Amino acid sequence: MRNHATTPTPRRAPGRAPRPPAVRAAAAASAGVVGLALTACSSPAAATPGIDDETVTVGTHQPLTGPAAAGFASISAATSAYFEHVNANGGINGRTIEYVVKDDGYNPATTQTVVRELVQEDEVFAMLNGLGTPTHSSVLDYLDQNGVPDLFVASGSTTWNQPEEYPNTFGFNVDYVVEGAALGQYAADQDPGAVVCVLGQDDDFGETFLQGVELALGADGVATYQTYSTSNEDVTAQIGAMRKAGCEINLLATINGFTAMSLGTAAKMGWFPQWYASSSGGDYPTLVEFLGEDVGPKLLDGFVSANYLPNSPGSDWYELFQQINDEHNAGAPFDGNTVYGMSVGYLFAEALAKAGEDPTRESLVEAVESGELAGNGILPLSFGPDDHAAYDGVGIAVVSGGVQDFVDATYRVDGDTVEAVEPEPVPLEDDGVPTSD
Template sequence: MSQRSRSVALIATTALAAAGLAACSTPEPSPGVTEDTVTVGTHTPLTGPAAAGYSSISAATKAYFDYVNDNGGINGRNIEYIVKDDGYNPATTSTVVRELVQEDEVFAVINGLGTPTHSAVVDYLNENDVPDLFVASGSPKWDQPDTFPNTFAYNANYIVEAKALATYAQETWPDKTFCVLGQDDDFGTDFTTGLVQVLGADGLASTQTYSVSVQDVVAQVGAMQAAGCEVNFLATVNGFTALALGTAAKMKYGAQWVSSSSGGDYPTLVGYLGEDVAPLLLQGFVSSNYLPFSPDDAWVALFQEINDEYNDGAPFSGNKIYGMSVGYLFAQALAKAGDDPTRESLLDALEVGALTGNGIVPLGFSTDSHAAFEGVGITVVDEGVQDYVDGEIYTTDAGNGPVEPYTGEAVALEGDGIPTA
C-alpha cells in the first residue's frame, strides 16, 4: 500500500470512529417524549375527604394544556396529561405514581397534591430520575436539592405563609388573643412553626389539631372558644376551613379567621357553606395567596376564557387559577428545555432561574433552591368578593429571616399566555 493509500485509510478509519462516538453521545429520548407529544401525569384526590376542595385543580390544568395544544403546542409538541385519583391516601398514591412511571412512562410528574400523599412517593421519583415538579403542598421538604434533586415545590412554603399572616395579624389586631387549628401532619406542624417564629413561643393561647379522617371539630373549636381565642389561624384544607367556621357559628362563637391559601379559596368555601350563609360567615375572612387573583387581572380574564371554552364552563374559582398557573409554569419550563427536551434539560431550565411563572412575588428556583414563591399577599373577603389588600405583600424565608414588604411588580401577561423559548 502506498503512503497516500495508507493516509486515506487512516483518515477514513478516524472519521468512522468519530462518527461512532458522535452517535454514542446523542442523548437517548426521554420517556414520554415523541416527535409530536410530551406526556406528563399527576396524582390528586378526585375522590375522598379532600376531593371537594381540590379535584377541580387537575381539570383546570388540563383545560390550559388543551388551550396550548389547540394553539400549536410547545415547540411543536402537544402536552398529554394523565390524571390519577389517589383519594388523598398515601398508599394509593404509591400505586398510581408507579403506574404513571412504569406503565404510562411519563416525562414528568407535575403538581402531585398533598403533603402526606406526596411524601409517600418523593423518594421513588428521585431514585428513578423522574422530574417531580411543582408539588401541590407548602411543605419545606420539597426544597432539598441535595436530597431530592428532581423535586421542585409550587405552593408558597407553609412557614413563609404563616410568618406573613402572623405579621399582618400582629399589625392589624395587636391586642388580640391568637390561636391555631392545624392538620395533624407536616401541614399543621410547619404552619404553626411559622406562627411561633413571629408571635413568640407564648404567642398562641391554644394549639388545636384535626385529622382528615374525622369530620368533626366540635372539641377543637370548643377548646379555642374556652381559651378566649379572638384571632384563629387555620392550617386547614378547604373542607375543614368550612367545617371550623360552620361549627363556630353553631356554637355562637365569633372570631376572626386567618387561613393558609390551601384552605382559603372563597368560591370553594361557598360551595361547602352554601350561598345564603357563606357571605355572612366569610365576611372579613383573611387568607394568603401568591397568584393573580383580582377580578380585573389580565391573567384571571384569560383563565376565565379558557375555563369557559375548555373546562365545560365549570364554576370559576381560585382552584382554576391555581391549576392553570401550574400548567403555564410547566409550559414555560418545557419551552426553555429546547426543541428536543430531555429530563435533564427540563431540570436545567428550572435551575438556571429563567422561569418567571405568573405570580405576584418572585420564584425562587435556582441550583441551590427548589422553593417556589418567596412570599405571599394578603387577601380579605368583603361583601362576597375576595381580593388582595393594597400594599400587603410580604417576602420571607422558611428560617429565621425577617418578614419584609414587597414592592416589586407582579408578572404581567404577555401575548396569549402561551410561553415561548
C-alpha cells in the same frame, strides 16, 4: 390531548411476562442488529421517556375521590384545560402536551400504585403537581430513584425544598412557614393586642404553619394550638377549646373542607372570631359551596387568606384563565382552584420551552433551576440550584361584599425575618403561551 382522569387499576408488576427460552435466544441473537438500527434512527427526544417529536406526556396523582376531593378535584381539570389552550396555539416547540391524571383518593398506598403505573406503564416525561403532603411523601424516594423530574408539588411542605437529597423535586405552593409567618405578621399589624390561636392539620402542614406563626409572633404569641385529623370530620372539641382560650384571631392550617367546618362549628356555638387561612383552605367560592349560599357569604365577610397567584378579578391572568375555562373546561365553576391549576400548567409550559427544542429530563430540571422562569405570581419565583421552593412571599386577600381580593399587604420571609414588600406581579404576554425566545 388525552385527559386521563382514571380511577386506580389493580397494581401490576412492571415489565412483560417471561418469554420462552427459544424466544429469548432469538431475541438475543438479533439484539445487536436491532440495537444498531435504533441507534441510527433515534433522536434525542425518542431516547427520553414520555417525549417524541410530536408529544410530551406528563402525569399526576390527584384526589378525584376521597376526603380531599371536594376541595381539590377540580385542579387537574383546570390544568388540562390550560394545556388544551396551549395545544390549540401550536404547543411548545411544536409538541402538544398530554396530561395523564390518576385518582389516588388522597390515600398514600393508592398514590404509590398509581405513580408506579404512570412511570412504568405510561412512561411519563415528568410528574407534575402531585397533590398532598402525606400522599406525595410516599412516592418521593421512588421518583428520585427513577430519575423522574418531580415538578411543582401541590403542597406547601418544606420537604420538597431539599436540593441535595432530592435534586429533581420542586415545590409549587408557597411553603407553610411563609404563609404562617405572613398571616401572623398581618394579625400583629392589624390588631397588636389580639389573642391569636392556631388550628392545624395533624401533620407537617399544621406543624410548619405554626413555626411560621411563631416566627412572626414569638414562641409565646399563640394562646393555644389545636389539631385535627382528616379522618375525623368533627372539630367541635378543638373549636370549643379555642373559644375557651379567648381566641380573637384564629389562624387556620386547614384544607377547604375543614376551614368551612371550623367556621360553621363556631357559628353554631354563637362564636364569631376573626378567621385567617392558608391558601390551601382559603378559597372563597369553594368555602361558600361548603357552607351554603344562605350563610356562607355572611360568615365569610372579612375572612382573611394568603395567596401568591393572580387570583384577582382585575388581573389580566384572571381574565385569560376565565376565557380558557369557558372554552376548554366544559363550563366548570371558576374559582381559586382554576387559577391554581392553570398557573401550574403555565409554569410547566414555561419550563418545557426553556428546556430546549429536544428536551431531556436533565434539561427540564436545569431549566427550573436556571432562575430564568417568571411564572405568573404576584412575586418573583425563587427557584435556583440551591432553592427548590417556588415562592418566598405572599399577598393578603380579604373578602368584602362577596369579593375576595388582595389588600395592600404583601410579606416576604427571608431567614428569620418577616418583611413587608411591594408586590411584583408578572405581566401577561403572548396570550399565556410561553415561547423559547
